Amino acid sequence: MLFDTHAHLDDEQLAESTAEILADAREHDVTHVLTVSTTLASCYRSLKLCETCPEVWAAVGIHPNSCHEANRQQWKEVCELAKHPRVVAIGETGLDGYWDFCPMDLQREYFLRHIELSHATGLPFIVHMRDCEPEMLEMLDAATDPGGRLNGIxxxxxxSQQAAETCLDWGMHISFAGMVTYKKNDELRAIAATIPDDRLLVETDSPYLSPHPARGQRPNTPALVRHTVQCLAETRNTSFDELADITSKNALRLFQINA
Ligand SMILES: [Zn+2]
Incomplete structure (x- = not known):
């Protein structure tokens, strides 16, 4: 089995062909997909998918690039939706220093709300970090529980290697997407080789950035997670099956899903 721990199945590039996409995934042994929400409307679409597709679970949250469009009432609804039995994670949250859709202060506020919701529900939070590593590490450090732990991905x-090590020290999981398969990303592969077996996850981040050798194929879909698994297996001197087994078990444990 393979577990794609991050896909946006409700994205307009994928939403019209969900049935074909999931059939293709199944054919390539992708038995589990976590669909990750980005707005309140996206949360509702994700939950609808979970209710009709047994292999799909959901994360609910407001993406850092969308929180300027959310309001207090919407956030309350997200918190309610987090109680749904098919919701196994909180997100997508985090900080984005690349796009300036949303002021950084508001991104920080929403990030903290997601971490609080994660604490309240016991569900892990999913972190998007783009061009903001020092601020991210500072915020995460301040958010650790009394035991110095964080239940996040x-x-x-x-x-950087240092960021990965710091996050691992807090007990976090590290998930790799198609980017780790790209030719020029030797440094990222070197980091991926150092992640302990029990903290490693794989994802596609569909519909974005298809892994090599499907790079450039649009859109990316969960079936393509196998290329990332293959790349990580080679990088870590192990077999495809072993890497698939490790990452799937980690995801099932983290999301508290009974296989
Ligand atoms: Zn995403």
């Missing part, structure tokens, strides 16, 4: 990780 660094998604589509492309940060």
């Amino acid at each position: 660094m998604h589509s990780f492309c940060g």
